[in-house]
Amino acid sequence: MAYNLLKGKKGIIFGALDEKSIAWKVAKIAKEEGAEFVLTNAPLAMRMGEINKLAEECNAEVIPADATSVEDLENLFTKAQEVLGGKIDFVLHSIGMSPNIRKGKSYGDLNYDWFLKTLDVSALSFHKVMQVAEKQDAINDWGSIVALSYIAAQRVFPDYTDMSQAKAVLESIARNYGYRYGKAKNVRVNTISQSPTKTTAGTGVGGFDVFYDYADKMSPLGNASAEDCANYCITLFSDLTRMVTMQNLMHDGGFSSMGISEDIINMIQPK
Numbered sequence: 001m002a003y004n005l006l007k008g009k010k011g012i013i014f015g016a017l018d019e020k021s022i023a024w025k026v027a028k029i030a031k032e033e034g035a036e037f038v039l040t041n042a043p044l045a046m047r048m049g050e051i052n053k054l055a056e057e058c059n060a061e062v063i064p065a066d067a068t069s070v071e072d073l074e075n076l077f078t079k080a081q082e083v084l085g086g087k088i089d090f091v092l093h094s095i096g097m098s099p100n101i102r103k104g105k106s107y108g109d110l111n112y113d114w115f116l117k118t119l120d121v122s123a124l125s126f127h128k129v130m131q132v133a134e135k136q137d138a139i140n141d142w143g144s145i146v147a148l149s150y151i152a153a154q155r156v157f158p159d160y161t162d163m164s165q166a167k168a169v170l171e172s173i174a175r176n177y178g179y180r181y182g183k184a185k186n187v188r189v190n191t192i193s194q195s196p197t198k199t200t201a202g203t204g205v206g207g208f209d210v211f212y213d214y215a216d217k218m219s220p221l222g223n224a225s226a227e228d229c230a231n232y233c234i235t236l237f238s239d240l241t242r243m244v245t246m247q248n249l250m251h252d253g254g255f256s257s258m259g260i261s262e263d264i265i266n267m268i269q270p271k
């Protein structure tokens with residue numbers, strides 16, 4: 001059911017790779033809620049993914065941008081404002097990638113060039129997006145910017161390796177830029193800390209199936225799906241959450257407040 005929550009709003013959605021992507025679901029629901037937006041992804045991902053199918057379904061233009069390239073981001077924000085005919089109201093940063101995870105490196109054997117790449121793609125890109133937007137004065141007053149995070153920013157999940165640091169930096173950037181953008185333009189900046197989700201980025205993490213099941217059994221509501229996450233993103237883009245900023249918002253079915261659950265106890269010590 002649609003509520004017209006984003007009627008008249010213009011957005012930029014980063015990170016829709018295929019139908020499983022969280023950003024894909026956000027785009028579909030944003031469309032239903034009345035938003036107009038452009039879709040963007042790294043040029044390479046565009047060739048691998050199915051973003052043009054989504055663009056057709058949402059009647060949206062695709063503007064390629066490597067989120068680590070300031071030049072690409074400048075072009076993106078300029079073109080997006082031309083295409084949409086005005087300033088931007090919401091931005092979704094749904095980007096994550098670690099070469100160390102891709103290559104199966106353990107935490108004690110990280111390649112540091114790749115570590116820097118992880119930080120650049122998964123965290124600094126968020127700062128770059130906002131710095132470019134601010135310099136172009138591309139965001140409307142009371143705009144909303146959201147990035148997606150994971151609880152490994154605060155707790156240890158061994159196979160998440162250098163992405164844990166990237167998420168900690170991402171969340172810190174949200175707080176610090178949130179202060180700056182809030183003072184300047186009443187723009188709010190938040191991260192959503194999402195349950196494990198079966199997407200390309202998610203399932204690329206070693207042992208994903210185990211920690212997906214573990215989180216599901218720990219959380220009283222079970223894991224939050226990509227659709228649930230997309231719905232939450234939409235509320236943060238809407239005018240109903242105008243005073244929420246500089247937060248890392250747990251969207252995890254209750255996982256982050258749990259110590260142990262009966263389901264886990266029964267697994268370890270069956271009656």
Ligand SMILES: NC(=O)c1ccc[n+]([C@@H]2O[C@H](COP(=O)([O-])OP(=O)(O)OC[C@H]3O[C@@H](n4cnc5c(N)ncnc54)[C@H](O)[C@@H]3O)[C@@H](O)[C@H]2O)c1
Pocket residue numbers: 014015016017018020021022023041042045065066067068093094095096097121148149150193194195196197198199200201202203
């Ligand atoms: N899947 C999970 O379990 C989970 C849990 C919590 C948070 N997240 C976060 O959600 C976000 C979206 O991931 P997803 O699960 O939908 O997976 P996904 O693989 O569908 O999306 C990741 C996206 O990042 C894009 N990307 C990578 N490098 C880029 C670059 N240089 N420039 C621009 N885009 C680039 C990819 O092309 C892809 O579209 C990520 O930040 C991820 O860390 C995922």
